[in-house]
Amino acid sequence: xxxxxxxxRPVTVDxxxxxxxxxxxxxxxxxxxxxxxCGAEACGACMVLLDGEPTNSCTLPLARVAGRQVVxxxxxxxxEAPHPVQAALLELQAGQCGxxxxxxxxxxxxxxxxxxxxxxxEIAEALAGNLCRCGAHNRILHAIEAAxxxxxxxx
Amino acid sequence: xxxxxxxxxxxxxxxPAQWIGFVPGKRVRLATGKVELGQGxxxxxxxxxxxxxxxxxxxxxxxxGETGVTPEEGFTAGSQSIEASGGAIRxxxxxxxxxxxxxxxxxxxxxxxxxDIDDGTVLQDGAATALDxxxxxxxxxxxxxxxxxxxxxxxxxxxxxxRPLPRRDLPGKLFGGGFIHDLxxxxxxxxxxxHRPWPGAALGPLDEAAIARAAGxxxxxxxxxxFAAVLAETEALADRALEAAxxxxxxxxxxxxxxxxxxxxxxxxxxxxxxxxxxxxxxxDAAASVGRVGARYLRACLAHASIGxxxxxxxxxxxxxxxxxxxxxxxxxxxxxxxxLGIAAEAVSVQHRPGAGCYGHNGADDVxxxxxxxxxxxxxxxxxxxxxxxxxxxxxxxGSPMVVDLAAEVDAAGRPVSWxxxxxxxxxxxxxxxxxxxxxxxxxxxPGATPTPPAPDVPDAAGFGGLRNAIALYDLPAQRITxxxxxxxxxxxxxxxxxxxxxxxxxxxxxxxxxxxxxGEDPLAYRLSLLSDPRGRRVLETVAAMSGWAGRPRGGxxxxxxxxxxxxxxxxxxxxxxxEIAVEQAIALRRVWCAVDAGLVINPDGAANQVEGGVIxxxxxxxxxxxxxxxxxxxxAGWEHYPILRFAEVPEVAVRFVGDATDPxxxxxxxxxxxxxxxxxxxxxxxxxxxxxxxPLSRERIAAVLLG
Numbered sequence: 001x002x003x004x005x006x007x008x009r010p011v012t013v014d015x016x017x018x019x020x021x022x023x024x025x026x027x028x029x030x031x032x033x034x035x036x037x038c039g040a041e042a043c044g045a046c047m048v049l050l051d052g053e054p055t056n057s058c059t060l061p062l063a064r065v066a067g068r069q070v071v072x073x074x075x076x077x078x079x080e081a082p083h084p085v086q087a088a089l090l091e092l093q094a095g096q097c098g099x100x101x102x103x104x105x106x107x108x109x110x111x112x113x114x115x116x117x118x119x120x121x122e123i124a125e126a127l128a129g130n131l132c133r134c135g136a137h138n139r140i141l142h143a144i145e146a147a148x149x150x151x152x153x154x155x
Numbered sequence: 156x157x158x159x160x161x162x163x164x165x166x167x168x169x170x171p172a173q174w175i176g177f178v179p180g181k182r183v184r185l186a187t188g189k190v191e192l193g194q195g196x197x198x199x200x201x202x203x204x205x206x207x208x209x210x211x212x213x214x215x216x217x218x219x220g221e222t223g224v225t226p227e228e229g230f231t232a233g234s235q236s237i238e239a240s241g242g243a244i245r246x247x248x249x250x251x252x253x254x255x256x257x258x259x260x261x262x263x264x265x266x267x268x269x270x271d272i273d274d275g276t277v278l279q280d281g282a283a284t285a286l287d288x289x290x291x292x293x294x295x296x297x298x299x300x301x302x303x304x305x306x307x308x309x310x311x312x313x314x315x316x317x318r319p320l321p322r323r324d325l326p327g328k329l330f331g332g333g334f335i336h337d338l339x340x341x342x343x344x345x346x347x348x349x350h351r352p353w354p355g356a357a358l359g360p361l362d363e364a365a366i367a368r369a370a371g372x373x374x375x376x377x378x379x380x381x382f383a384a385v386l387a388e389t390e391a392l393a394d395r396a397l398e399a400a401x402x403x404x405x406x407x408x409x410x411x412x413x414x415x416x417x418x419x420x421x422x423x424x425x426x427x428x429x430x431x432x433x434x435x436x437x438x439x440d441a442a443a444s445v446g447r448v449g450a451r452y453l454r455a456c457l458a459h460a461s462i463g464x465x466x467x468x469x470x471x472x473x474x475x476x477x478x479x480x481x482x483x484x485x486x487x488x489x490x491x492x493x494x495x496l497g498i499a500a501e502a503v504s505v506q507h508r509p510g511a512g513c514y515g516h517n518g519a520d521d522v523x524x525x526x527x528x529x530x531x532x533x534x535x536x537x538x539x540x541x542x543x544x545x546x547x548x549x550x551x552x553x554g555s556p557m558v559v560d561l562a563a564e565v566d567a568a569g570r571p572v573s574w575x576x577x578x579x580x581x582x583x584x585x586x587x588x589x590x591x592x593x594x595x596x597x598x599x600x601x602p603g604a605t606p607t608p609p610a611p612d613v614p615d616a617a618g619f620g621g622l623r624n625a626i627a628l629y630d631l632p633a634q635r636i637t638x639x640x641x642x643x644x645x646x647x648x649x650x651x652x653x654x655x656x657x658x659x660x661x662x663x664x665x666x667x668x669x670x671x672x673x674x675g676e677d678p679l680a681y682r683l684s685l686l687s688d689p690r691g692r693r694v695l696e697t698v699a700a701m702s703g704w705a706g707r708p709r710g711g712x713x714x715x716x717x718x719x720x721x722x723x724x725x726x727x728x729x730x731x732x733x734x735e736i737a738v739e740q741a742i743a744l745r746r747v748w749c750a751v752d753a754g755l756v757i758n759p760d761g762a763a764n765q766v767e768g769g770v771i772x773x774x775x776x777x778x779x780x781x782x783x784x785x786x787x788x789x790x791x792a793g794w795e796h797y798p799i800l801r802f803a804e805v806p807e808v809a810v811r812f813v814g815d816a817t818d819p820x821x822x823x824x825x826x827x828x829x830x831x832x833x834x835x836x837x838x839x840x841x842x843x844x845x846x847x848x849x850x851p852l853s854r855e856r857i858a859a860v861l862l863g
Contacts, residue, residue, distance in 0.1 A: 131801070
């Protein structure tokens with residue numbers, strides 16, 4: 001059994017320690033927002049926050065998660081109480097297929113937590129590990145700027 | 156009396172009951188054969204129905220892509236959903252509304268003209284009555300075929316059309332779930348499949364026990380000829396089993412392919428079918444030739460490269476097969492699955508569920524057969540198959556490489572007096588059922604399978620495949636266009652966003668630019684001097700104004716501007732596009748301006764999103780993407796070998812719609828691909844003073860041209 005904190009609640013998983021966090025999330029833990037894209041840490045679709053840092057979960061063994069804090073998209077916000085990044089993505093319709101948006105939400109939330117007023121280039125840099133194939137990049141960049149502005153107003 | 160020409164979708168599915176129903180809870184059921192691919196089409200179709208029925212779009216539930224349930228509308232492809240399905244829904248909804256008003260007039264003993272409908276409730280002289288769609292539904296005929304004779308609402312009356320409406324599917328996808336990947340019907344088993352790395356390869360023996368030992372759990376190996384799959388209780392175990400099976404798989408025989416320096420050039424000289432298209436002259440004044448200009452343009456082989464891998468779920472029970480898929484055509488997939496499995500189509504039901512972004516004929520259909528084959532070996536279970544990243548970028552159909560040769564004789568004024576074009580390409584159409592074959596990957600590996608014969612290309616009536624947008628819309632002398640359809644390209648090729656238009660518009664608009672420069676004229680002015688189509692002129696003039704074309708920087712110095720024009724398929728939306736780039740060793744994309752005439756635009760924000768996305772995807776194809784094939788199979792089967800444009804590399808994109816709302820809607824999902832490629836190519840030539848005619852316009856190609 002491996003224990004860690006998932007979206008502020010303690011959880012234990014009965015799985016081999018080499019099992020990836022992604023498999024644990026989508027399997028026994030039943031959280032589906034974290035997505036498989038490549039299995040090689042190259043696209044960012046599977047990003048979670050690990051102790052606050054955006055981290056690809058597809059190759060991350062559970063053994064390395066033990067005792068740590070994991071936040072997934074489900075922990076960022078809900079339709080009723082969305083994270084500012086989620087609210088802005090919807091407001092600006094910043095997505096097409098939406099498959100890449102889970103990892104992008106995670107990377108953006110981590111960026112804005114440490115810098116709520118990033119320059120465009122800093123946002124792009126924070127998304128260096130995230131791929132989008134539909135070409136929604138500019139809308140996503142605008143939405144993250146808008147989310148930062150909303151967070152600054154609320155602060 | 157003239158009989159209206161109904162959209163094909165309505166001719167094929169004429170009964171209103173096939174499209175629209177009113178269900179308890181004051182909900183409206185809208186059925187369409189078109190499917191959500193990430194392009195927002197279901198939102199726009201609901202918007203059309205809401206407009207014509209006069210109901211709030213939030214009342215509408217859309218059922219999409221289910222065999223035996225939704226209208227059969229072929230593939231969701233070719234930028235046709237709004238024209239075909241939207242056109243049908245618009246006419247059906249308008250006619251149903253008229254039938255309801257007639258029924259209400261009978262009840263209320265008044266003239267229909269005294270009645271109106273507001274959010275489904277009948278109004279009499281502007282006041283609400285007790286009647287609504289739901290109470291009146293029993294009195295209205297949903298079976299009598301729609302005639303298309305009730306005029307839809309005019310632009311001045313629109314409540315919903317022409318306004319931005321948020322995507323109905325986006326919240327579900329943003330907060331988790333929402334994709335076919337997330338379905339977990341019970342009892343569920345997970346499978347992974349093994350596919351041949353090259354055509355005709357034979358799979359050596361595989362040991363189930365050894366695979367299970369290596370994977371560390373209970374694994375079933377399924378072997379059907381040269382197709383294999385592993386089946387397990389969890390995804391994690393199925394992944395480990397696949398890894399073990401792939402490590403042990405020995406492939407031999409067949410036709411492995413040596414690496415070549417250029418995939419497009421490798422098409423030349425290969426066995427092909429030739430046809431010639433003669434396009435009559437668009438200008439009468441034939442002046443004397445003073446010289447001949449010719450150029451060869453190349454397009455690389457391209458991958459769909461969706462962020463999410465292909466997935467399907469299948470259940471086999473009592474001789475019946477149920478399939479969940481993100482295919483673009485559930486009806487054609489159903490027939491192909493039945494053919495591949497040797498069962499009756501009636502025994503197969505196929506339902507669409509949203510996948511990751513779909514840009515054409517990807518692995519969705521293939522993985523559905525994988526799931527069906529495994530499900531047949533494990534009756535009663537739902538079998539979920541997910542492809543690996545490597546499979547997603549190697550065993551799928553690709554966009555064909557292309558060689559486009561252009562030649563023209565020009566007069567003293569620099570205008571063409573003869574025009575020849577030769578397009579050499581693999582097929583752009585090899586979807587399930589296209590040539591009477593299933594065209595499903597695993598089907599060719601099954602015992603007793605016969606090799607697939609060469610596929611024909613997409614029919615002319617569907618907008619051409621390799622020749623898509625090969626006919627120039629300029630006022631040219633007679634165009635002689637030759638198509639070499641290569642019988643057996645070095646990779647599987649089929650429909651990918653824009654089909655031949657990406658290569659052809661890159662070539663045509665590059666060549667027009669070369670002629671303009673040769674004549675010493677501004678590329679915009681030269682184009683306008685050869686273009687009498689008023690809608691074409693308007694998009695060009697608009698994009699010139701948007702971008703400040705006349706005041707653009709001149710003289711290279713590492714910055715370049717390029718312009719391009721096309722009308723997708725020569726019958727969908729008009730696009731003119733300006734690109735600004737900077738070049739040091741590689742291209743840095745700065746800004747793109749795009750003017751589009753798509754006639755009536757249903758959802759302007761959704762439409763802009765499609766065009767913006769098309770620009771960025773095409774920019775990625777154009778500057779950096781290239782599938783390479785070698786003796787071990789596809790060599791670019793991962794993001795490290797097939798990079799796509801990143802957040803720090805995308806240009807800013809401005810899109811403006813200039814169409815007239817009284818013109819019918821024109822498809823726009825694929826319109827930006829060709830012009831984007833051409834504008835970037837022209838901008839590169841502007842920046843360098845020499846032209847790179849081979850995509851991708853990579854650092855290496857730029858260096859090669861600069862070094863001469």
